[in-house]
Amino acid sequence: MQSLYERMGGTYTMGEDGMYYPDLVIREEEAPHYGRYGRMRKAFLKEHRSGLYSSLLLTGKLTAHLNEVDDAANDRMELLVRQMAERQHIDETLKARDQMAWVGAINNIRNAAEEIVLSELIYN
Secondary structure (H helix, E strand, C coil): CCCHHHHCCCCEEECCCCCEEECCCCCCCCCCCCCHHHHHHHHHHHHHCHHHHHHHHHHCCHHHHHHHHHHHHHHHHHHHHHHHHHHCCCCHHHHHHCHHHHHHHHHHHHHHHHHHHHHHHHCC
16 A cells, blocks of 8 residues: 555655655756845745745745746846936936946946835845
8 A cells, every 4th residue: 555655756765774764855847047136035935934935945946936036036127227227317428428427326226226126026
């Protein structure tokens, strides 16, 4: 008679003490390529959404989720920075005229865009 674990595809290995132990292996199907935002999402899930974190980890979907969030966050950052710079007329002419003003404006835009990305994608 098979156990429920065996019927679901699980296997056992005999230990040194003669007891059978389940082979508990987490299989990640996708290679991790996530960066800063993926790591931030992982830390958030671990600390504030432990149920979701455990579920994703045990089903082998954590890496795929973190890769997806990181890709979406990076794409959103690029889009927001470009749109905000266009609206505020921050372009190469300002950069050529006054580099420090350009750097300050771009840094402000990046900070604002990052706050949006963090609230929309990472911390929800």
